[in-house]
Structures are given as structure tokens and as C-alpha cells.
Amino acid sequence: MSSRSPSPVATKKFDAYEDKTQEALATFENLEECSYALKRLGSAKNNEFMECDCFEDFSEGFNHACDENSDCINRLTLIECVNGLCGSCGDDCQNQRFQKKQYADIAVFQTKLKGYGVRAESDIEENQFIYEYKGEVIAEEEFRERLVEYDERNYKHFYFMMLQNGEFIDATLKGSLARFCNHSCNPNAYVNKWVVAGKLRMGIFAKRKISRGEEITFDYNVDRYGATAQKCYCEEPNCIGFLGGKTQTDAASLLPQNIADALAVSSSAEKKWIKMKKSQGLKIEKAEGNNFNIEFVESLHPSGCENPQDVTKVMSVLLQADDRLIAQKLFNRLYEIEDESLHHQVIKLHGYTCLAKLLQIFEDDLEMGQKIVSFLLKLPKTTKNGITASQIDQQVSYLKEKQKGLAEDCDELLAKWAEFETYKRIDKKDIREASNRMVDLRRIRLPPGWEIVHENGKPMYYNAQQKTKLHNPPTGSSKTFNSKPYSAKDSASRRNGTNGTKRPRLDNEEYEKNKQKRLEMEMEAIEQAKKEEMRALKGKMELENQKRNDLLRIIEEANKQRELEKEAQIKEEKEREERKLKKKKLSQTNHLEHKWNKFFASFVPNLLRKYEHENDLSHDHAKLCARDIVKILTAKELKKDLTKSPPKEPTKEKRLKVKQFTQSYMEKFLQKRKKDLRNHKQ
Incomplete structure (x- = not known):
């Protein structure tokens, strides 16, 4: 810049x-x-x-992590770290x-x-x-x-x-x-x-x-x-003369400085292009919303990134790019990279997150989709952590379904990623526990392709491409230091001792004792880390078991509830059928009852006429008796057979039986009537 x-x-x-x-x-x-x-x-x-991926670096009351001289990927890509969100660099970094x-x-x-x-x-x-x-x-x-x-x-x-x-x-x-x-x-x-x-x-x-x-x-x-428009008073040799107005309309459409740097073009080159267009009387087409010169950007064919600084400039813009043309031009600079160390730089600078975003932007562009997938296939093997965190594997799976022509390449890429290993990152807790180790992890700058990972409670130096794990920093590693300025006195103190006095040289025996002490402290820190990891794992398993038991209990209660609801439903359906059948039977019974009533009513009243004359029985009493006799006879018939209908005409035997029943009924009725009359007179 x-x-x-x-x-x-x-x-x-x-x-x-x-x-x-x-x-x-x-x-x-x-x-x-x-x-x-x-x-x-x-x-x-x-x-x-x-x-x-920086590490907490406290000294003299300050956290020196992520300073100007660090390789902080957030700082390089113009993102500020936030307390509580950046895990390893700690709070209040630089x-x-x-x-x-x-x-x-x-x-x-x-x-x-x-x-x-x-x-x-x-x-x-x-x-x-x-x-x-x-x-x-x-x-x-x-x-x-x-x-x-x-x-x-x-x-x-x-x-x-x-x-x-x-x-x-x-x-x-x-x-x-x-x-x-x-x-x-x-x-x-x-x-x-x-x-x-x-x-x-x-x-x-x-x-x-x-x-x-x-x-x-x-x-x-x-x-x-x-x-x-306002007159410019900067008094520089290259002064354009005016600000604002029509001049500003043309000049303000220049690419922002960070985008121009990422595209490897200067603002002076763009100004010359604008001047040339205007001298030719040609209209300059502006991008809608972003207000940059479309034709100028389309004319650019920047070469591939040649060094880490180029990659950093491109990645910092690509992470926020919202214009397809700008994103395409910037990606082309990455696409032409052949140097594996620069590929590692792309991955380090939130590469998978950035490329997942590009797959979304160009999901309907077969050619760009092909180039992005091809570029991903070229990237060297790393840990799987970045792929999982960015969810780029899900984006590739989606692209595979959307663009059938890319299915084979997408399958190859997903198969490649499936072989990557997942490791726990070294975080600030690991750094604190290993603060007395001989090698300070915070001050190691690793060669491209190397990462610090956590395996079985120990920090390891891992190169996925070479399939290599080391306990000590790999060849080519270098130490980094705080960028905080210090005086000559500070420098002397750091060479000789904290109070400026010269530190005495240790003899071999004392040196070996100190070395052994450091090793013991390191082993103790590692064992403590293992114990804490086991406790955390045990706690996690207990929590998972509790969740699983709670889920099983919920499922069991839900099944019981479903069974109860099913039983209630069956019972309700059964009762409904019974009511329906009962209603049907009742309807049939009522119909037969009506028929039998009609059958007996056709001749029973005639049998009672002699009782009206002989026993001084009123016609109303006779009708009541006839009705009661008909009901009793009908009930007897229905009791014998609920399905049998009466004959059209009564037989002699039926008439005789009815006559006998009527005679018996009337005798009892008349006796009771006489008794009631006597009691009434008394």
C-alpha cells in the first residue's frame, strides 16, 4: 500500500x-x-x-499477539480480532x-x-x-x-x-x-x-x-x-485542478485503492485511460451501484500473484468482494499461481472461506465453477479443520447437483478432502500450560505447509502434504519477536539480565540440572493437559449420555402417549360401532314392535266388548286394558324372536291363546277393580 x-x-x-x-x-x-x-x-x-491463528503473548502487562510484525491472518486480510471470539490470540491483542x-x-x-x-x-x-x-x-x-x-x-x-x-x-x-x-x-x-x-x-x-x-x-x-465543483489547492505537480461536480463524477469512479492494489493497477493508469476515452468522445460505462469503470476493469489482465504480498492484497479484497467482475479478475490472479508456498498462503488467509463464497457468487457460471474447483484440486493437502469450518464441502456438493457437468471433478475434490485429517488446534490454554517449555510455541514462524496441531495432549508440527509429524520445529522455522520498541538500556538488560548486571555462565552440572528441571516441568504440564483433556472428554461423554438418556425417555414417553392415543381411538371406534349397531337393532325392534302391536290390536279390542256389558266396564277402561294386553303380547313375541314378523292373519290357535290370556288378564283386572272400589267406599 x-x-x-x-x-x-x-x-x-x-x-x-x-x-x-x-x-x-x-x-x-x-x-x-x-x-x-x-x-x-x-x-x-x-x-x-x-x-x-496467533498465540497469546503477554509480557509487561500487555498482550503483544497480532502486532504489526506478526503473520496474523486477520490483520493481513483487514479484519480486527474481537475479545471472546478469537480463541488463541487472547483478549486485548494488538x-x-x-x-x-x-x-x-x-x-x-x-x-x-x-x-x-x-x-x-x-x-x-x-x-x-x-x-x-x-x-x-x-x-x-x-x-x-x-x-x-x-x-x-x-x-x-x-x-x-x-x-x-x-x-x-x-x-x-x-x-x-x-x-x-x-x-x-x-x-x-x-x-x-x-x-x-x-x-x-x-x-x-x-x-x-x-x-x-x-x-x-x-x-x-x-x-x-x-x-x-471546487478548486483544488493541494499545489502538487500532478494536481487535477478541481474536486466535486463533473470532475468528481469521473474521478470518483476510480477503483478504491485497495482494489486497485489487488488488481496490480495504479490510479494514474486509470486516469490516463479516462482521459483517452474522453478525448475520443466515447461514453464511459459505470458499474451499477459500485460506480467503477466497467470497460477499464474488463481491459485488465493482471498476472498471477508472484509473492505473499500479492496474495495478501488479493485475499483481503476477495473476502469482501460483492461485484462479480472484480471477483473474477482477482480470482484469476490466484488461479495462475504455480508456487506451492503461495498456495499455502491462500489457504492460511481464510482461503477456504473465501473460495466457498466465490462458489456461491458463480454458482450459475459453469466456466468459473470449473476454474474454482480446478484451483481447489491444485491446493496442497492440509488439515481438514479449515474445510469443515468454512463448509466449503457442502458448497461443492451443492455445485455438483446444480452443475451436472462438474459432477466428476466435484466427486474427485470431495474424495480428496475425505482423506484429510482433523486435529485439535493449539489454543491459549495449551500455551499457558506449556509456558515453561524449552520451545515457546508463540515465537515459532513455520515454513509454508507446516501447522501446529494437538495430538494426544502434545503439540506437534504437522505437514499434511508430506504426511510428516515432528516433535521439534521443522527445518526452516524462525523465531519471531515483539515489535514493541525498546531502548539501548532495555537491549543491554535483555543481553545481561533484568537489572543490567552480567549473568554468570552456568557450569555443565548446573546446566544439566536446569535442563532436567525444565524437562520435568514440561512433562508435568503435558500430563496435566492430558488429565484436563480426559476430564473434559469424560464430562462431554457424561453430557452426551445424559442427552441420549433424555432423548430416549422423551421417545419412550412419546411412544406411550401414541399407544394410549391409539387405544383410546380403538375404544372410541368400537363404542361408535356398538352405538351404531344398537341404534340399528333398536330401529329394527321398533319396527317389529309396531307390526306386532298392529297385529294384536286387530282383534284384541273385540275380545273385551263382553266385559264392558257384563261388568259395567266403561269404554275408556276397556281401551286401556286392550292397549296394555297388546303391549304385553308384543313384548312376549319380541322376547321369543326379535327378527320374526307377525303373520298377516291370526291362526285359530293364536286367537285361542290370546283369548285365554285376555280372560286371565281381565279376571285379575276386575278383581283388583272391585277391591279398589270397596276400599274407596270405606
Whole structure:
């Protein structure tokens, strides 16, 4: 990202100008964090947090992990580590500059022609984080409306910056001191986009070493937007003359610096291309939303990545790329890599996560799908951990079903991955337990292809491609050190002892004693790690057994409930059938009962007439008796046979039996009647 530093003779100093910081702070609302018009705005495309593989490195009360000189994969790919999410590097590592607001020492001063400006109050090193560009994060529709509104209000200065496709930071009314950094056509700072806890943040970084008193500037034409054209006062030899307006419309479509670097192209080359197009009277086609020059990007054919720095630039952009054309051009740089060490670099920098994302972007593009799968087949063997964590194997399985033409290659890739081994990562607990070992794992930089893994409670150096495991660091390993500056006195102390006195040389016997002591402590730490691992495994098994028993109990109770419900259902169906049958029988019985009643009623009343005359029986009493006799006779017939219907005409035998029953019934009835009458008279 850096460029050649300008000659010290050309550097202007403004440290003699009055400090106007407090005065400038009164002109806007100073934000601690960006505000978001909508909750979804500012979210990174790849919102899943990615851990680095650095190790916790505490000394003198500070965690030196993930510093500027480390190989922290998060730092290299512009992702900040987050406490509680990065497992091995520990809390409060050195890759938390946005979160901890580790800003450079700056001040606001009044320039002669450009309004306020920002200067360095102390020297700023190359690539050092200077300040975060904060403001209100708004959608593109709101951005367009505010452009017009601010122009109508005759605002002299504009403070818009694109965050990502369709989203902008507006620092006009609410922002940070970074809003006062002026434009220069030859700037000493640049803007870079970082991912911090799932949100995109824009930071200003030193493009070169900036001396105390220098004004801090960056290129607005790449990073900022305005409504009205303004004269540029940067006074640089390459000055384009104006900012904003029509000039800004063309210039602002330049590729962002990090994308241009990843594509190995300079902004000056793109400006020449724009100038050539305009001189030919040709219309420049812009990408919708991203606002870059499509034809220019299509004309680029960058060579493959040639060194780790190239890979880092490409991977940091690809992880957040949302445009297919940009993603395709960047992937082509990776595709042309032949050096195995650079392939390892791709894997290290969240390669599987990035390539899984590309498979999603190009899932409907057979040619790109073929190239991505071919590239994955070329990658060297590693542990299976990265494949499982990124879920790229699931994405390949999906691609296999969607693109039938890639089925064979996808099967080959999945079969290759199936042979990879899974290992437990070395985490900060392992480092603490082995803190007294002869080899400090935190300070070992391994050659490409080597990883530190955990096997049977011991750290191992593992190369999947060579199928090799070592107890000691492999050939080509080197030690790394903290980047924290120290004085000559500190240096002498480190050579001679903590108090600066010369450390006495140990004799062989004492050296062997100390060596044995260190070995014993190491073995004790390993045994303790084994015990803790066994306890954890036992606890995990007990938890799994408990879960399994709970699940079996739930299944058993569910089966019992189903059986009870089934039994209840069978019982209900049986009762329903019985009621139905009973109802049917009752209906049949009622029908037969009616027939028999009718049959007996056809001749029984005639048998009672003589009793009306002989016994002074009223007609109503006779009718009641006849009705009762008919019911009794019918009941007897139904009792004998519920299915038998009466004959059409009664036989002589039937008449005789009915006559005899009627006579017997009437005799009993008349006797009872006489008795009731006597009792009544008395």
C-alpha cells in the first residue's frame, strides 16, 4: 500500500500554526461510533467471524499477539480480532485499533485556502492507523437526497465517503476529526476498509512516514463525493485542478485503492485511460451501484500473484468482494499461481472461506465453477479443520447437483478432502500450560505447509502434504519477536539480565540440572493437559449420555402417549360401532314392535266388548286394558324372536291363546277393580 516517500525538501510543515482542534469540534457533532440509519447498513458481506491463528503473548502487562510484525491472518486480510471470539490470540491483542480508538497524535489547524486541516503532532510511521472516518451511515437513496439538500444550502465543504455498494458515510453534521483531512493529488495517507465485529469501518492510514507538523491528506477523488465543483489547492505537480461536480463524477469512479492494489493497477493508469476515452468522445460505462469503470476493469489482465504480498492484497479484497467482475479478475490472479508456498498462503488467509463464497457468487457460471474447483484440486493437502469450518464441502456438493457437468471433478475434490485429517488446534490454554517449555510455541514462524496441531495432549508440527509429524520445529522455522520498541538500556538488560548486571555462565552440572528441571516441568504440564483433556472428554461423554438418556425417555414417553392415543381411538371406534349397531337393532325392534302391536290390536279390542256389558266396564277402561294386553303380547313375541314378523292373519290357535290370556288378564283386572272400589267406599 505504500509508495516512495517524497523528498524531505518538498515536505511542508504546519506545526507553527495555532491549534484549532477545540474550535473545529464545535462545528459538528463528534461521534464515538458511526450511527446507522438502518440496522442492516454497514454489515460486512461475509458476516461470519473468522479467527486468526496467533498465540497469546503477554509480557509487561500487555498482550503483544497480532502486532504489526506478526503473520496474523486477520490483520493481513483487514479484519480486527474481537475479545471472546478469537480463541488463541487472547483478549486485548494488538489487532484492535478501531475498537480501542488507537488514533495517532493529531491536531486541527486553519489553512490559508482550504479551511481547516489536520496535521501530525508527532511522527507517524508508514501504514500506521491515523484515525477512523466516522459519520452517519445511510443508504444510496438518502445519499442522493442529501447531495441536493447540501448543495441548495450552499455548503462549501462536503464529507461523503462510500462505504460499500449502495451505502455511504455522511460526516457533514456528525462525524470525527478525520473529516478535516484535506485532499491532495499526491497524498501521504490512504483510506482502507476494515471489518470490525461484523461491521465495515473506514480508517485513514499513513501511506509513508509522516513527520511531525506535516498536513495529513488523502485522495478525495477516490474516496469522497461532493455536489459542487471546487478548486483544488493541494499545489502538487500532478494536481487535477478541481474536486466535486463533473470532475468528481469521473474521478470518483476510480477503483478504491485497495482494489486497485489487488488488481496490480495504479490510479494514474486509470486516469490516463479516462482521459483517452474522453478525448475520443466515447461514453464511459459505470458499474451499477459500485460506480467503477466497467470497460477499464474488463481491459485488465493482471498476472498471477508472484509473492505473499500479492496474495495478501488479493485475499483481503476477495473476502469482501460483492461485484462479480472484480471477483473474477482477482480470482484469476490466484488461479495462475504455480508456487506451492503461495498456495499455502491462500489457504492460511481464510482461503477456504473465501473460495466457498466465490462458489456461491458463480454458482450459475459453469466456466468459473470449473476454474474454482480446478484451483481447489491444485491446493496442497492440509488439515481438514479449515474445510469443515468454512463448509466449503457442502458448497461443492451443492455445485455438483446444480452443475451436472462438474459432477466428476466435484466427486474427485470431495474424495480428496475425505482423506484429510482433523486435529485439535493449539489454543491459549495449551500455551499457558506449556509456558515453561524449552520451545515457546508463540515465537515459532513455520515454513509454508507446516501447522501446529494437538495430538494426544502434545503439540506437534504437522505437514499434511508430506504426511510428516515432528516433535521439534521443522527445518526452516524462525523465531519471531515483539515489535514493541525498546531502548539501548532495555537491549543491554535483555543481553545481561533484568537489572543490567552480567549473568554468570552456568557450569555443565548446573546446566544439566536446569535442563532436567525444565524437562520435568514440561512433562508435568503435558500430563496435566492430558488429565484436563480426559476430564473434559469424560464430562462431554457424561453430557452426551445424559442427552441420549433424555432423548430416549422423551421417545419412550412419546411412544406411550401414541399407544394410549391409539387405544383410546380403538375404544372410541368400537363404542361408535356398538352405538351404531344398537341404534340399528333398536330401529329394527321398533319396527317389529309396531307390526306386532298392529297385529294384536286387530282383534284384541273385540275380545273385551263382553266385559264392558257384563261388568259395567266403561269404554275408556276397556281401551286401556286392550292397549296394555297388546303391549304385553308384543313384548312376549319380541322376547321369543326379535327378527320374526307377525303373520298377516291370526291362526285359530293364536286367537285361542290370546283369548285365554285376555280372560286371565281381565279376571285379575276386575278383581283388583272391585277391591279398589270397596276400599274407596270405606
